[in-house]
Amino acid sequence: xxxxxxxxxxxxxxxxxxxxxxxxxxxxxxxxxxxxxxxxxxxxxxxxxxxxxxxxxxxxxxxxxxxxxxxxxxxxxxxxxxxxxxxxxxxxxxxxxxxxxxxxxxxxxxxxxxxxxxxxxxxxxxxxxxxxxxxxxxxxxxxxxxxxxxxxxxxxxxxxxxxxxxxxxxxxxxxxxxxxxxxxxxxxxxxxxxxxxxxxxxxxxxxxxxxxxxxxxxxxxxxxxxxxxxxxxxxxxxxxxxxxxxxxxxxx
Amino acid sequence: xxxxxxxxxxxxxxxxxxxxxxxxxxxxxxxxxxxxxxxxxxxxxxxxxxxxxxxxxxxxxxxxxxxxxxxxxxxxxxxxxxxxxxxxxxxxxxxxxxxxxxxxxxxxxxxxxxxxxxxxxxxxxxxxxxxxxxxxxxxxxxxxxxxxxxxxxxxxxxxxxxxxxxxxxxxxxxxxxxxxxxxxxxxxxxxxxxxxxxxxxxxxxxxxxxxxxxxxxxxxxxxxxxxxxxxxxxxxxxxxxxxxxxxxxxxxxxxxxxxxxxxxxxxxxxxxxxxxxxxxxxxxxxxxxxxxxxxxxxxxxxxxxxxxxxxxxxxxxxxxxxxxxxxxxxxxxxxxxxxxxxxxxxxxxxx
Amino acid sequence: xxxxxxxxxxxxxxxxxxxxxxxxxxxxxxxxxxxxxxxxxxxxxxxxxxxxxxxxxxxxxxxxxxxxxxxxxxxxxxxxxxxxxxxxxxxxxxxxxxxxxxxxxxxxxxxxxxxxxxxxxxxxxxxxxxxxxxxxxxxxxxxxxxxxxxxxxxxxxxxxxxxxxxxxxxxxxxxxxxxxxxxxxxxxxxxxxxxxxxxxxxxxxxxxxxxxxxxxxxxxxxxxxxxxxxxxxxxxxxxxxxxxxxxxxxxxxxxxxxxxxxxxxxxxxxxxxxxxxxxxxxxxxxxxxxxxxxxxxxxxxxxxxxxxxxxxxxxx
Numbered sequence: 001x002x003x004x005x006x007x008x009x010x011x012x013x014x015x016x017x018x019x020x021x022x023x024x025x026x027x028x029x030x031x032x033x034x035x036x037x038x039x040x041x042x043x044x045x046x047x048x049x050x051x052x053x054x055x056x057x058x059x060x061x062x063x064x065x066x067x068x069x070x071x072x073x074x075x076x077x078x079x080x081x082x083x084x085x086x087x088x089x090x091x092x093x094x095x096x097x098x099x100x101x102x103x104x105x106x107x108x109x110x111x112x113x114x115x116x117x118x119x120x121x122x123x124x125x126x127x128x129x130x131x132x133x134x135x136x137x138x139x140x141x142x143x144x145x146x147x148x149x150x151x152x153x154x155x156x157x158x159x160x161x162x163x164x165x166x167x168x169x170x171x172x173x174x175x176x177x178x179x180x181x182x183x184x185x186x187x188x189x190x191x192x193x194x195x196x197x198x199x200x201x202x203x204x205x206x207x208x209x210x211x212x213x214x215x216x217x218x219x220x221x222x223x224x225x226x227x228x229x230x231x232x233x234x235x236x237x238x239x240x241x242x243x244x245x246x247x248x249x250x251x252x
Numbered sequence: 253x254x255x256x257x258x259x260x261x262x263x264x265x266x267x268x269x270x271x272x273x274x275x276x277x278x279x280x281x282x283x284x285x286x287x288x289x290x291x292x293x294x295x296x297x298x299x300x301x302x303x304x305x306x307x308x309x310x311x312x313x314x315x316x317x318x319x320x321x322x323x324x325x326x327x328x329x330x331x332x333x334x335x336x337x338x339x340x341x342x343x344x345x346x347x348x349x350x351x352x353x354x355x356x357x358x359x360x361x362x363x364x365x366x367x368x369x370x371x372x373x374x375x376x377x378x379x380x381x382x383x384x385x386x387x388x389x390x391x392x393x394x395x396x397x398x399x400x401x402x403x404x405x406x407x408x409x410x411x412x413x414x415x416x417x418x419x420x421x422x423x424x425x426x427x428x429x430x431x432x433x434x435x436x437x438x439x440x441x442x443x444x445x446x447x448x449x450x451x452x453x454x455x456x457x458x459x460x461x462x463x464x465x466x467x468x469x470x471x472x473x474x475x476x477x478x479x480x481x482x483x484x485x486x487x488x489x490x491x492x493x494x495x496x497x498x499x500x501x502x503x504x505x506x507x508x509x510x511x512x513x514x515x516x517x518x519x520x521x522x523x524x525x526x527x528x529x530x531x532x533x534x535x536x537x538x539x540x541x542x543x544x545x546x547x548x549x550x551x552x553x554x555x556x557x558x559x560x561x562x563x564x565x566x567x568x569x570x571x572x573x574x575x576x577x578x579x580x581x582x583x584x585x586x587x588x589x590x591x592x593x594x595x596x597x598x599x600x601x602x603x
Numbered sequence: 604x605x606x607x608x609x610x611x612x613x614x615x616x617x618x619x620x621x622x623x624x625x626x627x628x629x630x631x632x633x634x635x636x637x638x639x640x641x642x643x644x645x646x647x648x649x650x651x652x653x654x655x656x657x658x659x660x661x662x663x664x665x666x667x668x669x670x671x672x673x674x675x676x677x678x679x680x681x682x683x684x685x686x687x688x689x690x691x692x693x694x695x696x697x698x699x700x701x702x703x704x705x706x707x708x709x710x711x712x713x714x715x716x717x718x719x720x721x722x723x724x725x726x727x728x729x730x731x732x733x734x735x736x737x738x739x740x741x742x743x744x745x746x747x748x749x750x751x752x753x754x755x756x757x758x759x760x761x762x763x764x765x766x767x768x769x770x771x772x773x774x775x776x777x778x779x780x781x782x783x784x785x786x787x788x789x790x791x792x793x794x795x796x797x798x799x800x801x802x803x804x805x806x807x808x809x810x811x812x813x814x815x816x817x818x819x820x821x822x823x824x825x826x827x828x829x830x831x832x833x834x835x836x837x838x839x840x841x842x843x844x845x846x847x848x849x850x851x852x853x854x855x856x857x858x859x860x861x862x863x864x865x866x867x868x869x870x871x872x873x874x875x876x877x878x879x880x881x882x883x884x885x886x887x888x889x890x891x892x893x894x895x896x897x898x899x900x901x902x903x904x905x906x907x908x909x910x911x912x913x914x915x916x917x918x919x
Contacts, residue, residue, distance in 0.1 A: 046781045047752060061496050088502035101493035105515045105600055115501040144600040149869070150642070157497070164501060179641045179808045184852035184863035191862065206781035213854040213863075232859070250786040252815045 003072075004168060004200050005035040005058065010067035012053060027053045029224045031067070037167075040194070040201040042215030042232065044208065044247070050224040051204045052096075055170040058202065059091045060084060089115070092161035096173040098153035102145040108156045109141035115163035127163065133196070134159045134189060151182035158189065168200045176207065187214060208247060212236060220244050259597045267593025270586035277583060281394035285356045288388035289368045289376075293549040294352075296373060296383035299325070301333040301570045304378040312339040319344045324372040333569065343372030378572035380559060384549075390576055393551035398583065400467055400536045401529035407471035409525060412478030413514065419479070420486025421509060431483070437476035445473055446535065450544045459550045466545055470535045474528060481524070485517045492516075518598050526591030530584035537580060553580050607632045607769055607802050608653065613666035615652055620873045622648050622661060623826045627900075630770065633796055635803040637813035637834065639849070640823035641870055646806045649823070650772045653804075654687050671769065689717055692763035696775040698755035702747040708733075709743030712762045728765065735798070736761045736791060753784035760791065764799060771795075771803045777812070789816050810849050814838045822846045825871050825881035827897070832906030842908040844888045880910070888912060 010031040016023045027050040035041045045051040056062045058069060060076055069077045071091070076084060095101040102111060112127040128138050134155040145153055154174060161169050171190065175183040187210065193199060203215055211218055212232060219229040220243065228241040239245045261268040280287060296302075305322040324341035328334050349368040356362050368374060377386040419430040440448075449469045457465065489495065495512050503511075537554025539545035541561060546552040553576040560566050560573050567574070596602050608630040615623040623645050630636050638646045651657050653668060655678070668676045675686065687693075695701050703711060712729045720728075730740055736757045747755060756776060763771060773792065777785035792803060793816065807813050813820045814834040822830040822843065830843040841847045848866045850856070857863055868885040877883055883893045890911055898909045 046783050056496075059500060061500060085502040085504075088500060091500075093497065093500050095493045095497065097493070101497055103494040103498075103512050103516070105518075106511070107600075114498065114503055146601050160497060160501070180810070181641050181808075181849060181852050181866050184854065184865040187854060188862050188865065191860075206783075208782065209853070209855040213857055213859060247783060250783050252782070252786060252789070252812055 001039075002037040003034050004037040005033075005202075006070040007031055007033050007058065008068045008070075010054070010057065010064050010069070012050075012057060012062070012065050027224050028057070028064075031226055033219060033226065033229065035168075035200065035202060037200055038198065039216040040203055040214055042211040042218040043202060043204045043221060044206065044211055044218060045221035046206055049221045051221050052172055054221070055093065055172050055202060055204050059088075059093055059170060061093070089164035090166055091168040091170070092164060092166040093170040093172060094154075094157050094161050094174045097177050098150060098157050099145075099177075101157050102153055104145050107142045107144050108136065108148070111145075111156060112159045112163050115160060127159075130159045130162050131156070133162065133193070149182075150178055151185060154178060154182075154186055155189065158186075158193070162193065162197065165197070166199070168202070170202045170204070172204045173206070175210065176205065183210075190214065208236075208251060220247070256597070259602075260593050263596050263602055264589075264593035267589045267591075267596075270589035271593070273582065273586045274590060277394060277579075277586075278398060280391055281398050282357070284388075284391035284395055285354060286362075287366045288385070288391045289351075289365055289374055290385045290388045291352065291354060292384070292389050292392040292551050294384060294388075296379065296385075298327060299373060299375070299379050299383040300327075300330075300381050301566075301573075302327075302335060302373075302375055302379040302383070303570070304572055305373070305375050307345075311342060317342070317344065319346075321345060322369065322372060322374050341372060343369040343374070345369055345374060377575045378570065380556075380573060381566075386556070386572060386575060389551040389556060390553070390579060393553045393556055393576065394579070396463060396546055396550070396552040397533050397536060397554065397580070400463070400470070401532040401587075403467050404471045404474065404532040404535075405525055405529050407467070408474035408478060408528075409521070411471070411475035412482055413521075415475070416479035416482025417486055417509060417514065420483040421490055421505075421513070423487070427483070431480070434476045434479050437472070438480070442473045443538070446470070446539065447542075447544070450539065459547060462546060466536055466539060470532050473535075474531065478521075478524060478528075481520065482517060485520060486513055489513050489516050519595055522598055523591045523595045526587045526594060529587045533580060533583060553577075605632050606630060607671055608804075609667075609669040610649075610653070611667040611669070613649075613652060613668065614664040615648060615657065615661055616664055617660055617662065621664070621826060621876070622873055623652065624897075626652075626666070626828060628821055628828065628831060630802045630804060632769070632802055633800045634819070635792070635796055635805055635817040637805045637807060637817040637820040638823060639807060639810050639813045639820055641808055643870055643872075644823045645826040646823050647774055648826075650693065650774055650804065650806060653772065654691055654693065655683050656687075685717075688715060688763075688768075689766050690768055691770045691772065692766065692768045693772040693774065694756070694759045694763050694776050696778050698752065698759040699747060701759060702755060704747050707744055707746055708750070708758045712758070712765055715762055715765050717766050729761075732761045732765055733758075735795075736764075737787075751784075752780050753788065756780065756784075756788055757791065760788075760795070764795065764801070767799065769801055771801055773803055773805045775807055776805075778807070785812075792816065810838065810846075811853060811855070822849070825876060826873065827881060827909065828900075829882065829910070830906065830908045836904070836906050842903060842906060842913065843882075843910050844886050844912070845882045848885075 010028055012028040013024050013026045016025055031054060043051050043054065053062065057064045064077065068075060071087065076087065109127050112130055113123045116123045116126045128141065132138065136152060136155055136159065148156065175186050178186060190201065194201065205211060215232050217230065218232050218235050219226045220241065222243045228235065228239065228244050235244065236248070239248055260271060302325055305325060307320045307322060309320055310316055321342045321344040324338045324343055325335045326338055328336045345367055347367050348364045349370060350363050351365045351368060353361050353363045375385050375387065377390065379385055415430050419427045446469055453465055490513060495508060498508050498512050536545055536552060537557065540552050540554030541558040543558065546555050548555065556576040606629040610626050610628055613623060613626040614621060626649060638649060640646045652663065663676060667674055670691070709729055712732065713725045716725050716728065729743060733740060733742055738754060738757050738761065742750065742754070742758065750758065777788050780788065795801060796803060805813065805816055817834055819832065820834045820837055821828050822845065824845050830837060830841070830846045837846060838850065841850055852863055852865045854863060866885055871881055871884065877894065879895050879897055880893045883889050886893065892911050898911045900907045900909050901913050903913055
């Protein structure tokens with residue numbers, strides 16, 4: 001299988017300044033993993049485990065302190081932003097809260113157009129096509145984010161991510177702010193789009209039911225470390241780490 | 253523009269009215285040469301502190317005149333500036349009357365005035381102690397008082413956005429250096445800074461040079477506080493997820509700043525802009541009031557008021573000398589209301 | 604068992620819209636009852652009706668609310684203030700926005716105590732409560748930002764039970780928490796029911812969560828109760844087409860590679876409710892009659908349901 005991402009010894013810490021001392025909090029401890037092309041890689045952990053930070057570091061929205069990141073044999077760990085911009089189109093991100101991830105002053109069509117190259121007419125045509133793919137009607141091209149429901153906003157965020165023809169998308173808890181009934185629609189959409197555009201996902205969530213449904217391989221993260229990584233069925237059948245065990249036990 | 257006005261009216265009627273008041277005031281200022289019945293420096297030596305001439309339709313005998321008219325006024329007691337109304341002398345008001353030749357809008361010469369009398373004088377707001385028509389002087393003064401706000405705000409907001417934006421977006425060392433600079437500017441009490449800056453420059457400047465000088469002084473005072481606030485907003489907005497998403501799309505830094513960050517500061521900055529225009533008008537007034545601003549005979553609302561300072565007699569005998577103050581008040585309150593309305597309608601949620 | 608709260612035929616709205624229609628249920632002493640539905644189905648509004656904190660433009664059109672046997676529908680604001688936070692308390696989805704960042708947790712809980720007692724006694728009581736909700740005594744001196752989301756929610760719960768209420772309204776208290784923490788909070792609520800003998804109305808959009816926490820549940824759609832009864836019965840054998848769909852779109856019901864069968868269409872807005880069953884436009888089992896008439900409640904094996912599929916619909 002072709003390796004799309006390779007991460008070696010990824011390390012990140014934040015400094016917290018309190019009244020008396022400077023504390024360093026380690027968010028990621030020497031993460032090593034590989035993501036293969038065409039798979040859905042699930043990353044599970046509770047809040048504060050560093051899973052979101054990992055997603056952002058992977059696509060270089062945050063700089064790591066240590067370690068190396070390879071995208072298809074190309075090292076992007078220290079690549080300057082100007083050079084990186086060429087590759088940015090290949091990997092996108094979808095955030096948890098669609099209320100925050102869309103600019104309230106830009107209408108939905110323009111949000112999607114931003115990632116498309118070409119002249120204005122081409123941009124609009126392509127944006128309409130992508131919005132159609134995610135289930136947003138053409139008539140709503142000029143509507144602003146606050147006019148959409150939560151599920152629709154998440155669809156727009158997905159359309160924006162798709163607009164650059166990416167190979168890889170980081171999905172950072174994309175359904176945890178949505179109603180259960182909408183969650184199903186969005187998950188279906190992810191599966192459909194994956195087939196249609198031949199995508200690879202890094203799916204970050206704390207919800208094991210979703211992971212079981214969508215992921216091919218899973219890494220369990222606990223306090224900045226990957227404690228277990230395996231095929232999804234394997235992990236659910238025989239968990240080896242006590243934390244995984246606890247997670248599975250707490251299923252509702 | 254039509255959409256804008258419609259939204260403004262629906263959202264906030266008061267600010268819609270204010271908008272038109274401001275437009276009207278600027279209209280008066282631009283066409284001051286044409287509308288004003290007399291040049292701003294024309295002195296009628298026989299009419300010092302003449303009260304406003306009332307418009308009449310009925311004469312003393314109760315006859316109706318279709319054309320409004322004013323009575324002629326005559327100074328009877330020069331020591332107390334007491335006037336007598338000569339009821340026999342009716343001076344009808346005509347449109348496009350002939351008068352002295354003057355340049356209109358610095359473009360062409362004309363001897364036509366919008367309105368005036370053929371005989372007698374018309375002083376809608378009365379005259380000052382040199383017998384100059386206050387109405388005409390208010391119109392000419394509006395040119396200075398109204399433009400100083402807009403130009404001053406443009407300069408200080410340009411500086412504020414630039415410095416605040418750079419400081420907030422790039423952070424780190426640049427931020428540190430720029431913010432210390434801002435603090436130096438904020439350190440001085442603004443009024444004394446204004447005075448000392450003015451004192452640095454020679455007093456015998458031409459009136460246009462003084463005007464420019466005042467604009468620059470005022471905007472140099474105004475930008476620092478603004479830069480500070482813009483920086484704070486940029487700092488928080490650049491961490492928003494939609495900015496991160498735009499970065500992930502590979503959008504250039506310039507575009508991110510102008511499309512995603514600056515527009516989201518509008519909720520604050522538009523209000524701040526309209527609210528700070530009055531500050532400039534008042535700043536000019538206070539400089540003029542102290543005799544450091546626009547020099548006589550050139551009028552500004554501020555230096556017209558300055559005559560009244562320390563002269564209680566004027567307040568009791570010639571209250572019309574305070575009319576420029578009313579115009580300052582009207583302008584300031586209109587800008588304040590307009591600011592409120594603009595902030596509302598620039599938010600897509602209110603469309 | 605005695606009922607503690609009873610809603611009788613409640614309708615809420617104004618001239619233009621009706622947010623709630625014919626809401627009728629009761630809460631028994633020492634029990635948890637869940638209210639399930641999508642966002643905008645009126646479930647939070649039901650809670651607000653009970654404590655009479657409705658938005659200004661809405662009012663109770665008809666029906667009665669009985670609390671501990673007393674009719675509180677027309678109670679004046681002064682007396683309602685006594686009840687709110689006293690006999691009835693409420694916890695919310697986002698604890699961080701309901702805790703004041705400038706005061707310590709202990710301070711904020713103490714402030715809520717309605718009994719006039721000495722300061723030392725208050726502190727003692729707060730310490731005891733903190734222990735009960737599983738927080739250490741240290742938390743008394745800590746500020747909200749020093750606590751994790753789960754601990755903040757525990758602090759909120761402590762605050763809400765400080766006056767020994769008999770009814771706790773929980774408005775999606777676990778939605779913003781991750782599963783492990785949510786699980787602990789749910790267990791805490793279950794324990795409270797036993798130790799304090801309080802009743803809880805648990806509002807959620809997740810039907811599996813509702814089944815986990817409560818014996819009985821109410822399923823709401825567009826302001827009406829579509830199904831009501833024992834959680835296990837409803838979950839294993841849903842009667843109303845909407846409940847069926849709601850259960851059908853849970854991802855755990857599917858294997859990898861399958862598509863989730865979701866509810867077609869959009870949640871109906873209150874502004875253009877149809878005359879008949881509000882679920883009619885999205886329903887796959889609709890009949891002609893559904894369009895024109897709103898079905899009455901029908902009791903089938905301990906579950907009451909509002910759908911023309913069941914019973915003799917000619918009655919209505």
